[in-house]
Amino acid sequence: MKVALVHDWLTGMRGGEKVLEVFCELFPDAHLYTLLHNRGSLSNTIEDMDIRTSFIQKLPLIKKRYRHLLPIFPTAIERFDLREYDLVLSSSHCVAKGVITGTDTLHICYCFTPMRYIWDLYNLYFGKERAGMFTRLATSLVLNYLRKWDVASCNRVNKFVAISRYIAERIKKNYGRDSDLIYPPVDCSYFKPGLTNDGFYLMVSPLAPNKRVDIAVEAFNTIDLPLIVIGSGQEEKKLEKMAGENIELMGWQSDEIVREHYANCKALIFPGVEDFGIVPLEAQACGKPVIAFGEGGALETVIPLDKNIGNNINATGLFFREQTAESLAQAVVRFEDVQGQFNEQAIRKNAESFDRAIFKDEIKKYIEKEYKEFRQDLQDKK
Numbered sequence: 001m002k003v004a005l006v007h008d009w010l011t012g013m014r015g016g017e018k019v020l021e022v023f024c025e026l027f028p029d030a031h032l033y034t035l036l037h038n039r040g041s042l043s044n045t046i047e048d049m050d051i052r053t054s055f056i057q058k059l060p061l062i063k064k065r066y067r068h069l070l071p072i073f074p075t076a077i078e079r080f081d082l083r084e085y086d087l088v089l090s091s092s093h094c095v096a097k098g099v100i101t102g103t104d105t106l107h108i109c110y111c112f113t114p115m116r117y118i119w120d121l122y123n124l125y126f127g128k129e130r131a132g133m134f135t136r137l138a139t140s141l142v143l144n145y146l147r148k149w150d151v152a153s154c155n156r157v158n159k160f161v162a163i164s165r166y167i168a169e170r171i172k173k174n175y176g177r178d179s180d181l182i183y184p185p186v187d188c189s190y191f192k193p194g195l196t197n198d199g200f201y202l203m204v205s206p207l208a209p210n211k212r213v214d215i216a217v218e219a220f221n222t223i224d225l226p227l228i229v230i231g232s233g234q235e236e237k238k239l240e241k242m243a244g245e246n247i248e249l250m251g252w253q254s255d256e257i258v259r260e261h262y263a264n265c266k267a268l269i270f271p272g273v274e275d276f277g278i279v280p281l282e283a284q285a286c287g288k289p290v291i292a293f294g295e296g297g298a299l300e301t302v303i304p305l306d307k308n309i310g311n312n313i314n315a316t317g318l319f320f321r322e323q324t325a326e327s328l329a330q331a332v333v334r335f336e337d338v339q340g341q342f343n344e345q346a347i348r349k350n351a352e353s354f355d356r357a358i359f360k361d362e363i364k365k366y367i368e369k370e371y372k373e374f375r376q377d378l379q380d381k382k
Contacts, residue, residue: 001371003030004082006090006099009066010037010046013255015278016112019184020091021045022360023110026367027089033080033099035073038063054079070117071142074098074149087371090157093275098153106374108367109157110182113167113275114174116210118146151175159370161363164276164297182366183300185359186281188352190255193287193344194263200226201291201332202265204258204279205272207233212271212293217242218325223332227269230258262286267317267335270298271328277301284316285351287344291331294319303350305338316347 005027007020024032024045032049036057040047054076056062056069073095082088083102090096093112101107151174154160160179162168171179201220205211213229220227221244229239232252240249253261259282262268268283268290276297280290284301292298298319305315318338320331 001086002084003027003087003089004085005030005032005049006077006080006082006088006092006096007032007034008092008094008096009035010042010051011063011066012038012041013043015184015276016091016093017042017046018187018278019110019112019359022185022356022363023089023091024049026360026364030089031085033082035076035095036062036066052080070094071146074146074153087367089367095153097157098149100156104378106159106371107157108159108161108370110161110163110363111167111171111179112163114170115146115150118143118150119174120170158374161366164300166296166300167275180366182359182362183354184276184278185356186278186285186351186354188285188348188355191259191262191282191285191351193348194260196264197266198264200228200265201267201269202261202283202288203227203229203231203269203271204261204282205229205231207231207235207239209235210272212323213239214242215271215323215325215328216269217247219329219332220244220247222325223329225332225336228261228265230261258282259286262288266339267291269328269332271323272296273323274298280317281351281354284347287348289315289335289339289342289347290317291328291335292317292319293323293328294321295323301350301354305341312341313343314346314350315342316350 005023021043032051035054037051037053056076077095077098078100080099082099085105088101088105088107091110094115097109154175154177160171160177161182162171162179163184168179168181171177203216205213207213217239224246227247228250230250230253243249262283263286265288268280268288270280270290270292273296280298280301283290290302292302302317303314304319305312318331318335320327
């Protein structure tokens with residue numbers, strides 16, 4: 001079986017790349033197609049693959065500004081010739097699902113989300129407060145084209161696999177397609193409970209508009225409890241100006257430093273609406289509770305504390321119901337009163353149900369089953 005893997009871009013090891021890493025382990029001889037590749041930014045497992053990039057790789061100053069080329073991403077991804085492959089496995093949050101394959105090729109798309117920049121998060125990324133007039137005008141001119149292409153290209157996929165029920169609903173809404181559900185992995189062998197609680201709250205996130213780090217900073221400014229934020233991004237300068245003395249912005253940190261802070265924090269703060277959200281599970285693998293906004297993927301990974309104490313044996317966190325600093329601050333104050341009700345072993349056990357080994361086994365069996373049925377259907381039609 002000749003296999004091609006397709007990933008939007010390879011610029012760092014985030015949750016999507018940890019999924020891709022499992023795909024590379026399952027198919028080490030596959031060819032890996034991507035729009036661009038920043039060499040040395042990924043794990044050895046991915047870097048050792050036969051990586052094939054698009055013409056975007058050759059453009060000047062592309063490493064930091066590639067998102068500005070969104071309008072030409074569809075053209076770039078369609079340039080790949082994948083007709084010779086038996087199986088194409090794409091991992092997509094942007095255009096990877098839009099590759100063109102042969103009629104005898106099974107295309108399975110592991111979908112992180114429909115293209116968020118042109119659908120539900122368009123105003124967050126390109127509204128008046130986020131983008132200049134020229135950027136907004138240019139984006140609006142191509143928006144209709146991108147939406148039409150996104151919907152049309154979904155028909156090139158034989159099978160969609162969603163990362164959460166939340167994303168399955170969005171695939172159905174935007175594409176009119178059903179999908180199967182396999183949750184992404186958390187590496188529980190790497191993240192383990194610590195021996196201390198150093199009294200600080202923790203947020204681990206890119207400093208991007210949709211992550212709503214601004215809500216966390218504003219909330220902790222009012223309650224004057226220690227908050228450490230790990231991550232970098234476009235909102236860094238804005239957040240530095242907002243943050244009080246009780247808030248430390250550490251910038252980007254290594255996996256080892258992140259793991260250490262998970263293990264030693266009091267609880268994780270998670271104010272954004274995520275498609276799934278691997279960070280809450282990494283914190284839970286370290287036995288730490290999560291204070292999360294009660295929408296999106298967090299509803300599938302965090303078990304909320306119930307007001308009835310007898311029902312809290314498996315609780316792994318708290319939800320706040322309005323995406324505001326005030327609502328988050330109230331949740332943190334409540335956590336200060338009820339933190340003794342959480343059990344480290346129970347929190348860890350919840351994370352283990354999403355373990356990497358489980359994901360690898362489930363996705364392997366799924367691919368084998370779908371490929372067998374696909375080949376049988378082709379045979380029956382001859």
